[in-house]
Amino acid sequence: MSANKQGRGLRVPNGFETERILDERESAILNSIVYEYIETGKAVGSRSFVQKYSFSLSPATMRNIMYDLERLGYLMQPHTSAGRIPTDKGYRYYVNSLLENYDSSFHDMEIDEKIFQKELQLDKIFESVTRMLSMVSRYAGVMLSPKPDFTVLKLVEIIQLESSEVLVIAVTRTGMILTRKVTLSVRVTQDELSEYSKYLTGELCGYSLQEIKDSIFGELRGDRKSSTNRELAIDIAQLALAETGESSINIDGIENLLRIPEMVEESRLNSLLNIIEEKNIIKSILEKHVESEGIKILIGEEIDNEKVTGCSLVTSPYKIGNKPVGAIGVIGPTRMDYEKVVPLVDYTGKAVSGLLTRMSK
Amino acid sequence: MSANKQGRGLRVPNGFETERILDERESAILNSIVYEYIETGKAVGSRSFVQKYSFSLSPATMRNIMYDLERLGYLMQPHTSAGRIPTDKGYRYYVNSLLENYDSSFHDMEIDEKIFQKELQLDKIFESVTRMLSMVSRYAGVMLSPKPDFTVLKLVEIIQLESSEVLVIAVTRTGMILTRKVTLSVRVTQDELSEYSKYLTGELCGYSLQEIKDSIFGELRGDRKSSTNRELAIDIAQLALAETGESSINIDGIENLLRIPEMVEESRLNSLLNIIEEKNIIKSILEKHVESEGIKILIGEEIDNEKVTGCSLVTSPYKIGNKPVGAIGVIGPTRMDYEKVVPLVDYTGKAVSGLLTRMSK
DNA sequence: ATTAGCACTCATAAATAACGAGTGCTAATA
C-alpha cells in the first residue's frame, strides 16, 4: 500500500521524469487517446482502448504507457482507478500534431462565399459570419468587427437636421456607414454645409480614421489657405469622428454550448454565463490576436481569464488588403472537435479577408 | 380506500362543482398560496402554511379548502400527498387580483428617465431599455422596436458613392437613421442628386413611411408637374424605402433565466433554448400586443406556442404620441414575481412612450 | 362548519450491496 505511492517499481528507469520528448509510439497513442476522448467524452481505459484501436499491445503495456504519459503531464485520472482524460497539455500536444499535418491550402468544407455575397450591408455580414460559424461548428461563433479606426474614408457628407443640429455621415471604403449627430453653436445653411462636405471629402478621402485623427486634422489646421469656414468644417468633422474608436463583438450560438452536457454541469455553467453576460471578456481576448498571423488555438487555462474555464477558443485574424483588422473564432468546450473547427475557422478567416478586401477595392 | 376516490364524503354539497365564484376567505387563501409558492418555490402544505400565515384555522380545514380549490382548477398536487402548487388558472386568479388593486399612477420604482436620457442614438436606447428591464427584474427583458413604417419622415438625402451608385439617407422624427445603397442604371451628378433630395424632402416630410409607400408615391407620379427628373427621384426613393418594413426584437438577460434552477431543469431548458434560438417566436408574440391598451400578462399556456412552456410574459405597449408603435416586456418562469414585474413593465412602458414622443417633437 | 385523530402516501435522503471497468504491482515470458 505504502509502496504504491512510491513509484513504478520495476519501471524505475523513467521513474520521476516530468519532461522529455515522446517516442513515435507514445506520440501516436497520446493523440489517439485525446481523439478518443474528444469523440466519446468518457475517460479512456486501457482495455477497451487497446481493443477499439487494434493496437498490438496488451492492456497492461498500455497501462504502463499511460502511466508514463500521466507522469509527463499529458493525461490525468479523474479519480483513482478511472481511465485517463487529457490535460490541457495533452490537448495542446494533440492540436500541435494536428496543425503540423494541416494543409491550409486545401479545404473540402462545404461553405462557399455565396453565403456572404448577397449581404451588402457590412453589419449584416458580421451577423451572418458568426451565425455560419456557430451553425457549422455546432459551438459558438464569434467575430470582432474591424476597428473603424483602421478603415479608410471615402466620403463625408453633412446634412442639416435643425438650424443648429447637423448629421455627419462618413462612408468608408468597406461600405461601413458611420452617422453621428453634432450640435453646433452657430447657424449654418445647407449650402455652406455642402461646401464643407466637398472640402472634407477632398481632404480626408483615402486616409484611415486613425490617420485623420492623428495627423490630418492637425495638418489642415496648419494650412495657410485655411479660413474660418474651413475651421468650422474641421470642427464638425472632428467632433463627429471623435468617438468611433470601438470595434464591436458578435457572438452567436451560445445555445449550442448549452446543449453540451459537460458545459451545463453546474461548475462550468458559470463560465458560460460569464461569456454571455460580459462579452467584453471575449472581445479583449480576440483583440490580442488580431495582429497575429494565421490560426491560433487557446486551450483551457491558456485562455488567461479566471472567469472562463473549461473552454477553448480557435481564432483567426482577417485582413483588409495586408492590414489585419479583426478576428473571427469559435468557442467550445476544451473537449472540442478541433479537427473540424480548425479548417472551418481558417477557411472562414480567409473568405472574410477576401470579401472585405474586394469590397474596399 | 375506494371511497377515497369518490368525493368529499361529508363535504358532498360542493362535491363535483368545477366552476363557481370564490368566497372572500377562499380568495384570500388562494392568493396567499400563490404568493407563498412564488416566494419559496415549494409545494404549499396545509400545516406549515396555516402556521406561517397565522390563519385562525386548523390544518384540517385548510386541507378542505385546498381540496375545493383543487377541484375548481386553481391548484394541483405534483403527486399524491404533496402540498399544492398553483395551476395556470391559479396564477391567473392571483394576477387578476393584483391588477385590480394596482394603482398604475403610483410607482415607487427607483428607475428614472436619466437612464435613457443620455442616449441619443435610438438603437442604443433599445439596448439600454432591455438591459435595464432584465437587470431590475432579474429575468429577461425584451423590446420590440417600432416598425419603421410607422415613423414619420423628416428628411431625405441622396449622396453619390460611385458614378452609378448612390446612398439614400432617411431621417425620421424619432431620430432613426435609415441608410440604403441603390444602384442606378443611369448616371447622375451630385448636383442633380441634391435637387432630388430637396424635392423628396419637401414632398415626403411629415408622412409616415407607411403612408408614403401606400399612397404618396402614387400621388406624386400622378402629378402633372412631374418630369423625368422627378420620376427618377421617386424611383430612387421607392427602391430605398421598399424594404424597411421590419421591426426588430431585442432580448437581454437570458443568463438570469439560466440562474433559475427550475428553468434549467432538463425539460424546461428546451423552452429557453428555443427562445434564444428563435427570437421570432417572442417577436410574433409581442407584435400581437402592440395594439392593445395597457399591461398584458401571459401565463404559461396562455403564451400560445408549443415551443415555450413554463414561462410567463409581462408586456406593455408603448406609443409615439397616441399611436402604439412597439412593445416591451419581461420573460420569466411562470413562478414569477409578478408583484414586482408588473409595475416595472408598466412604468417602463410609459417612460419609453414619453421619451419617444418627446424625441419626435 | 370546524377540528382532532389516524392510517396512509410518497418524495427525499441515507445506508447497503453488487457490479464492473479500471488501476498498479508482481512475476513469468519472449
Place this chain on the structure above:
DNA sequence: TATTAGCACTCGTTATTTATGAGTGCTAAT
C-alpha cells in the same frame, strides 16, 4: 529488456433497502 498474464484492490455507478417526515383524505367528535 520490453511485454504480458494474473491478481488484489479502487471506486464510480446502479439498484435495493430502509428510515424519515411532511403531507394527505377520511371519520368522528365538537
